[in-house]
Amino acid sequence: MKRRDRENDSGEQRQKLMGLGNRSMGKSYYPELQRRLHELESFRDLLNRINDTIFIVDAHNGLILDMAGAAELMTGCPSHQLMGQAFSEILPHHVRKHVTNLLSSERATLTMETEFNCPMCEGRVPTPVEITIQFPEGDEGDRAVVVARDISERKQAEEEIKRYSEELEIRVKQRTRELDQANEAKSEFMSFISHELRTPMTSVLGFIRIMRKKLVKSIYPSVQTDSPKVRRNMDQVLQNVDVIIAEGDRLLQLVNDLLDLAKHEASKMEYHMRISDLNRMLDRAMAAAAGFFDDSEADFVQEIPPGLPPVTADDDRLIQVILNLLSNAEKFCKEGTITLRASVEGAYAVICVEDTGIGIPPALHKAVFDKFTQVGENHQKIKQGTGLGLPICQHIVAAHGGKIWVESTPGAGSKFFFTLPILGGRTEI
Numbered sequence: 001m002k003r004r005d006r007e008n009d010s011g012e013q014r015q016k017l018m019g020l021g022n023r024s025m026g027k028s029y030y031p032e033l034q035r036r037l038h039e040l041e042s043f044r045d046l047l048n049r050i051n052d053t054i055f056i057v058d059a060h061n062g063l064i065l066d067m068a069g070a071a072e073l074m075t076g077c078p079s080h081q082l083m084g085q086a087f088s089e090i091l092p093h094h095v096r097k098h099v100t101n102l103l104s105s106e107r108a109t110l111t112m113e114t115e116f117n118c119p120m121c122e123g124r125v126p127t128p129v130e131i132t133i134q135f136p137e138g139d140e141g142d143r144a145v146v147v148a149r150d151i152s153e154r155k156q157a158e159e160e161i162k163r164y165s166e167e168l169e170i171r172v173k174q175r176t177r178e179l180d181q182a183n184e185a186k187s188e189f190m191s192f193i194s195h196e197l198r199t200p201m202t203s204v205l206g207f208i209r210i211m212r213k214k215l216v217k218s219i220y221p222s223v224q225t226d227s228p229k230v231r232r233n234m235d236q237v238l239q240n241v242d243v244i245i246a247e248g249d250r251l252l253q254l255v256n257d258l259l260d261l262a263k264h265e266a267s268k269m270e271y272h273m274r275i276s277d278l279n280r281m282l283d284r285a286m287a288a289a290a291g292f293f294d295d296s297e298a299d300f301v302q303e304i305p306p307g308l309p310p311v312t313a314d315d316d317r318l319i320q321v322i323l324n325l326l327s328n329a330e331k332f333c334k335e336g337t338i339t340l341r342a343s344v345e346g347a348y349a350v351i352c353v354e355d356t357g358i359g360i361p362p363a364l365h366k367a368v369f370d371k372f373t374q375v376g377e378n379h380q381k382i383k384q385g386t387g388l389g390l391p392i393c394q395h396i397v398a399a400h401g402g403k404i405w406v407e408s409t410p411g412a413g414s415k416f417f418f419t420l421p422i423l424g425g426r427t428e429i
């Protein structure tokens with residue numbers, strides 16, 4: 001095309017751009033032209049003052065055709081140097097090819113995070129940006145409009161959040177380690193103290209029992225007195241000795257439970273796991289529990305089907321769990337019925353100790369498995385335990401791969417369940 005033709009061509013284009021159509025550019029149009037030019041300049045001026053940058057890029061060769069906005073600020077490069085540059089030059093090396101492909105072949109609208117740099121400036125800190133590449137309708141994909149937004153502040157905030165969360169993670173880890181150490185030290189201390197208390201307590205209790213026996217069997221019968229005061233004193237002494245024995249037993253139980261719990265918490269409890277016959281283990285538990293029911297008004301019922309599947313277990317520890325549940329049931333159900341039940345549900349054997357006693361309020365169904373939890377007023381009238389039995393049961397059941405929980409309605413009784421995984425999975429009985 002000849003130069004003049006080209007000039008005419010671009011003149012017509014400009015006319016179209018300014019909305020003058022194909023009308024010939026006579027002198028009468030000059031004021032209108034001036035006005036439109038002025039409008040365009042004001043518009044560009046406005047665009048140059050926005051914080052974003054708009055690039056017009058030739059989609060075929062990737063060169064920057066025009067730009068407005070904060071290009072200099074974002075790239076660190078004077079606008080006149082950017083004009084005519086390849087757009088990909090201001091991007092980091094690893095995305096250049098990708099963006100060039102996007103512009104020349106894919107031609108799809110896309111938003112991505114990247115960085116802007118000046119191809120001519122050495123050592124400048126790149127500006128993090130979010131760019132949206134669009135292809136205006138009716139342009140046949142010849143030009144891409146790239147809108148870029150400076151996301152330095154957002155990136156900085158994200159970096160700070162990341163740094164804080166990393167710091168927090170380190171602190172949490174450190175704190176957890178310290179807590180674990182403190183917990184271990186506490187467990188060791190508890191187990192040391194419990195151990196040291198158990199020996200003298202056992203001998204104190206042993207001697208007081210011998211003293212009581214001697215008092216009842218030989219000393220009192222040989223006392224020859226009709227003095228009511230002496231008789232009253234003798235009865236009083238015997239009652240006091242009984243209180244010492246009862247409280248001593250409770251103290252010893254507490255010490256034993258503390259020692260047990262300390263071992264569980266420090267994962268130092270030894271388990272002798274072997275393949276266990278569940279029916280035989282339950283028989284042993286019932287035989288050991290017979291003593292609880294000798295003086296009890298409650299009826300004791302067993303609902304244990306024959307041929308329960310085998311489990312892997314330390315029988316003695318599981319018997320300890322069942323005895324604890326049965327002794328609690330007896331404590332809190334003086335007249336109703338206590339039932340020991342076993343069944344199989346899926347891959348688990350389910351053991352249940354049910355009583356028709358005073359029950360537990362729903363709000364405490366979880367808490368009774370916490371250390372030293374003892375339920376409210378009604379319960380306090382009943383002889384107190386240590387509040388450690390159920391937490392110990394929970395440790396033992398967990399060590400067997402099972403779960404323990406309670407279902408209970410105050411006034412209507414409680415059902416304590418625990419599960420044990422069946423050896424080899426699901427078994428029908």
Ligand code: ADP
Binds near residue numbers: 324357368374390
């Ligand atoms: P404790 O030695 O006090 O019985 P446990 O940990 O075995 O300690 O039980 C905690 C508390 O849970 C008991 O003090 C009692 O308040 C409540 N509890 C346990 N079993 C029953 C039950 N069968 N019926 C009602 N309350 C119960």
